[in-house]
Amino acid sequence: MRTQVAIIGSGPAGLLLGQLLTNTGVDNVIxxxxxxxxxxxxxxxGVLEEGTTAMLQEAGAGSRMRAEGLPHxxxxxxxxxxxxxVDLHGLTGKRVMVYGQTEVTRDLMEKRARSGGRSIYEAVNVRPHGFDTDxxxxxxxxxxxxxxIDCDFIAGCDGYHGVARRSVPQGAIEIFERAFPFGWxxxxADVPPVGPELVYANHPRGFALCSMRSHTRSxxxxxxxxxxxIEDWPDERFWDELRRRLPKATAEAVTxxxxxxxxxxxIRSFVAEPLRFGRLFLAGDAGHIVPPTGAKGLNLAASDVRYLFDALHEFYTEKSQAGLDAYSRRALARVWKAERFSWWMTNTLHRFPDHGGFGQKIQHAELDYLFSSRAALTALAENYVGLPY
Incomplete structure (x- = not known):
C-alpha cells in the first residue's frame, strides 16, 4: 500500500490530523x-480551548459539540x-467548552467514515522504518x-506507551519528567453536577475537583x-471524602x-525533545504528558496537530520544508508553557507530603494573592483558556 502520510494512533490527535489532511486532499492511513x-x-x-473547538469545526466534526457541549x-x-x-470571559474575552474526549473521538471517527478515510484497527506489531531516509x-x-505501507511521512500519535517514540534511537531523544507522589x-456518576461550572478545591485533606460531562453526568x-x-474506595467512601473537601454549601449541593x-x-509531567526525527513526527501524548490540573492534555495534542498539519499542507502545496523544519521548535515552545501552567496549578492546589506547614502557608498566600490582584488572575485565565498558537 502507498499513502502520503501514515498516522499511528486513532486517538483525537491522529483522527484530527487525518481529517484535516483528508479535507485538503492529502492521502493518509491511520x-x-x-x-x-x-x-x-x-x-x-474534556475541557476544550477555543483553538481546539475551532479545529474540530475546521475538520467538519464540530456540529454535535456545538449542539451538546457546555460553554463555560x-x-x-x-x-x-x-x-x-475566576471570570475567564471577563478577563480574557474567551471561554472554554466542556465536551468529553470520548465524544470528540466519536465525532472524528464518524466524520472520517463519511469522508472515506482509511483506518485500520487491530493492526498489531506496528513498526515505523526508514524515517531517517527519504x-x-x-x-x-x-x-x-x-x-x-510506503509513505512520505509518519505521524506518531499513539500515546505515551506507543511504538513511535520507542522507535527513536536512544541517543537522539532527551526525556524530561517528574512523577508526583499522588494520583487522582x-x-x-449519572447525577447532575454540583453547579454550572467546575469547582477546584484546595483543602487540608487534599485536592478535589467537581467537573461534568453533561447536565446529567458528573x-x-x-x-x-x-x-x-481502587478496591479500597467504595462509592460511599468516595462521596464522604469528596464532601469533606468542599465548602459546606457546595458539599450539601452534591448529588x-x-x-x-x-x-x-x-499524575506526572513528561516531555520528549525533539518531536521530529527525520520523517517521523511525534504529536500529543507520544511526545508529552501534563498533569490534568490545567486541562491541557487534549488541547496540547490539538496544537501539535495545528503545527504539523500546517507544515504538511505547506509541503504539499508549496513544496516548502520550512514548516516541517520548524515543527518541533514551535510545538515545544507551547508545550513547555502548558507544562509550566499545569505544574503551577498542581503545586498550588494539592497537598504534598514533604511541604509541611510552610508549604501550606505558601499555597494560602498564593491563592489569597490571586484574588487580590487582577493581573495575577488575568495570567491564570489567559493560560486556562489557552495561549495563542
Whole structure:
C-alpha cells in the first residue's frame, strides 16, 4: 500500500490530523492496535480551548459539540471554606467548552467514515522504518499476515506507551519528567453536577475537583496517595471524602449516586525533545504528558496537530520544508508553557507530603494573592483558556 502520510494512533490527535489532511486532499492511513470499540471506551477529560473547538469545526466534526457541549465562562477555586470565581470571559474575552474526549473521538471517527478515510484497527506489531531516509514505511500485522505501507511521512500519535517514540534511537531523544507522589481518584456518576461550572478545591485533606460531562453526568476527583487501591474506595467512601473537601454549601449541593466508572490516574509531567526525527513526527501524548490540573492534555495534542498539519499542507502545496523544519521548535515552545501552567496549578492546589506547614502557608498566600490582584488572575485565565498558537 502507498499513502502520503501514515498516522499511528486513532486517538483525537491522529483522527484530527487525518481529517484535516483528508479535507485538503492529502492521502493518509491511520493504524490503530486496538479495536474501534476499545478506543471509544477510554474515558478522558474534556475541557476544550477555543483553538481546539475551532479545529474540530475546521475538520467538519464540530456540529454535535456545538449542539451538546457546555460553554463555560469561568470556574471556581475553593479554599478556606469559600468559593472564588475566576471570570475567564471577563478577563480574557474567551471561554472554554466542556465536551468529553470520548465524544470528540466519536465525532472524528464518524466524520472520517463519511469522508472515506482509511483506518485500520487491530493492526498489531506496528513498526515505523526508514524515517531517517527519504523513503519511510510502516509495517504491521493483521489477519495473520505482514503488511507494509510506503509513505512520505509518519505521524506518531499513539500515546505515551506507543511504538513511535520507542522507535527513536536512544541517543537522539532527551526525556524530561517528574512523577508526583499522588494520583487522582476519579468517578463518573449519572447525577447532575454540583453547579454550572467546575469547582477546584484546595483543602487540608487534599485536592478535589467537581467537573461534568453533561447536565446529567458528573465527573469528580479527589487526590489520593499514589499507592492507594481502587478496591479500597467504595462509592460511599468516595462521596464522604469528596464532601469533606468542599465548602459546606457546595458539599450539601452534591448529588450522590452509583459510579459508572472509577479509576486512579497517576499524575506526572513528561516531555520528549525533539518531536521530529527525520520523517517521523511525534504529536500529543507520544511526545508529552501534563498533569490534568490545567486541562491541557487534549488541547496540547490539538496544537501539535495545528503545527504539523500546517507544515504538511505547506509541503504539499508549496513544496516548502520550512514548516516541517520548524515543527518541533514551535510545538515545544507551547508545550513547555502548558507544562509550566499545569505544574503551577498542581503545586498550588494539592497537598504534598514533604511541604509541611510552610508549604501550606505558601499555597494560602498564593491563592489569597490571586484574588487580590487582577493581573495575577488575568495570567491564570489567559493560560486556562489557552495561549495563542
Amino acid at each position: 493504524l490503530e492496535r486496538a479495536t474501534r470499540e476499545h478506543v471509544l471506551s477510554r474515558i478522558r477529560a 465562562d469561568g470556574f471556581d477555586l475553593a479554599f478556606d471554606g469559600r468559593r472564588h470565581r 523513503r519511510p514505511h510502516v509495517t504491521y500485522q493483521k489477519g495473520g499476515r505482514e503488511h507494509r 481518584l476519579g468517578i463518573i 465527573r469528580y476527583y479527589v487526590q489520593v496517595p499514589i499507592e492507594e487501591k 450522590t449516586g452509583p459510579s459508572v466508572e472509577k479509576s486512579i490516574a497517576p
